[in-house]
Amino acid sequence: MAMPRFNFWTVVMILTWVLLFVLLFIPVGSVLISSLYDQSGNFTFANYLKFLGEPRFRQAFLNTLVVGFGGLFGALLLGSIMAFCVSRFAIRGGRFVSLLAILALVSPPFIGAYSWIVLFGAGGVVRGFLRDLGISMPPIYGVGGILIVFSLKFYPYVYLMVSGALSNVNRSLEEAAEGLGLTPLQRTFRISFPMVFPALTASGLLALIHAIADFGTPRLLGRGYNVLATEAFTLYSAEVGSNMSMATTISVVLIVVSMVFVLLQRYMSRRNVYHGNMINKPARIQLKGWRNVLAHFAVYFIGLCGALPVIISVIYSFRKTSGPVFQQGFALQSYERILFNLGDVVRNSLTFSFVAVALIVMIGTVVGVLVARRTNLNTALLDGAFMVPYVMPGIVIGIAFIAAFNTGPIVLTGTAAIIILSIFIRRLPYTVRTTASSLRQISPSMEEAAISLGYSPFQAFLRITVPLIVPGIIAGGMLSFVTAINELSSSLVLYVGSTMTMPVRIYLLILDGDFGVAAALSTILLLLSGCAVYIAFRFMGRNEQALL
């Protein structure tokens, strides 16, 4: 068959590579180059030697691994407990529990950290209350606090993925194992565990990568507990003695660390691809007595703790304030202050996110079609190249964009474009992947049927394939919107006064101790995210896994 679209797709292919080159390879290359040159422009490994030599950096590296694996195990523990209880036992209000998990997932970053400070910090509400009762507990600062926040923030990844996998384990397998005389515990470990292992490693990886990349939480809760992300930001943003080449060196280390874990996870789950069949779905057991109480307690405790930051910030956003200090009673002052002083921040966030999402949807869809339909070496490479932004922490993307677009042929620093593009490139792979995979699920004979009925190939694509993938694309766009509008770390590096976004403002407000306005801004952010998630679910059905 002649390919009337040949030229179009060749152009798309070339443009895609150009796009990747400009927005990905040049920034990453600039980071690498910058890390290999000293201030006066000579090639050197001095930065890396300094990284290895200076105790402060070594400590940051170690701390990064600690919070990474701590977050990983915490999330695995909480998430698995919840997934197991919800998918195997009859839990009242299962949908509500999932909603709590979604809340934790879409809550603005680091607002969690601050809410925990409000409750358990030096002047924390709960701590104060307990002290009145004669119970004294240490404040939540430091590594312990970071790990608690990470566990509660990232457990939804594990919960959603593992419960999906658990409900696909064919019950016949477990029954067969029972027939062979395995005890329930043995069954769990020998049959169910291997089946959900890929979901465990994949969701654990997500938790790990997000924990390593997270900047706000260690910054607010750490109190001197430094990690690579905070070090990179400090080095970059220090007003005196900003050290770009050291910041880029740390960025390279961060990329490498993330990459190693992605590869490790792929290696670990390489053989474990199980396709569950739905014929014999596992049933939920109705527990009795104290077991039932325990299961409900565990599920609701985890769910509510995870959603607590959101609840706290919604409540605090309505509290009466006098300046930054909270007063008794409720009022709309915080919202008034946003309305009168921070309108442009909200507007910036909305504009940037909408533009970024529009670009992501348009370009991501076309490239997704390319990847799915024109399979050759080139598209396989493209698929691989799209993995790169996935492992780049936001801080690193920010620093990379500064390194690439501060001087040289394209100068973008200080513009809205640089923030939009940084969001765009990070989220593009997601759309490409989901488009490609939903296209691969549509049988090619569907378009062929239309062609045999008299439609040209392009019309067949337009009338059959497009309507089938559009709901998924809209849903994906909405979820990209959630990520876009909540993005903190890259924007923090890239913003200037006129391009400040809501997360950046919230971060600065918290640093200033103005929690009322921060809480109100967070609530607005949450509302916007909630609407986007709701629309997404309307279009593709309630599918929590798509949030990951």
Place this chain on the structure above:
Amino acid sequence: MSYLVVTDAAKQFGPSFMALNGVSLSVERGEFFTLLGPSGCGKTTLLRAIAGFNDLTSGEITLDGSNLRVVPPHQRDIGMVFQDYAVFPHLSVFDNVAFGLKPRKVPAAQIKTRVTQALEAVRLGAMAERLPAAMSGGQQQRIGLARAMVINPRLLLMDEPLSNLDAKLRIELREEIRDIQKQVDIATIYVTHDQEEALAISDRICVMNSGKIEQIGTPQEIYGNPQTRFVAEFVGTLNIFQPGAALDAMLGKLGLAHAGAATWAVRPEHLDLAGPDSDGNGSATLPGTVSKYTYLGREAHVQVETPAGRLVVQLPNPGMAATREAGEAVSVLVPRTAPMSFSANGARMGG
């Protein structure tokens, strides 16, 4: 000249693999023509070449005298029914069937009557407004059939349309397909790997094997007079005699001899059983012992070890008395007309 003519069709995949290797056939107007062969023999490749979804490496296809290979697939006016139904899930049953009438600029009123007629024909009249997603496989394939038929195509192609359905529905639907095809009188090429289906449904069958045609003929010719060993084995079952003194003696008794015959074979249903001392009554006899008895209701298969090899004998309507125990001594009766011989390259001799 025939309606559809394929001449010397060849299709190469990769550097050397030939999915089609010199295929020539012709289909008449209104004919139900079946491509039969094992999976991977090139049936789909040939069908898709006719539909235009992949071009031949070389060869010619003409429809009603004009070259089809230069016509883009959407202008060929060839209806197609797919193995996976390919029903459009976002369109109602009615809109699915009406889909092909739109580019043909059929007036709305006529669309309505034609679609309604087509849906009646496939017995889906009551479901026109439903979405196909929740419908059964059989119903979805009926939509596919109505959708392909309603455009009055010049040719109808079906690629294993029933292979995803369960056995009973398969038989039911194949009868319907056959009846509808006769009514609308559109030349149809039907692909299947199921020999029983091919025999039941076709005017003529083309048996294919690794990119080549083995034999083209009516169901009776294909089954009753296979021209190659492959056809004889693929369509129906075959006992192959073990060469040796016992076979030679049997052939001598029957007065059969074909110079150069490499293999002698016989169909199980042409054999019969008798007591151990039977004289055969005109048939040759082979003494043997029963090694297995399989009761299948309508028939029974008795496996007998004889000096000319292991033979399966098919007994029709087996009653209680027909039951044979393993180890029982019997004679296998071989009538004179039963044995078939094939040359070393598999061609039928003296058939």
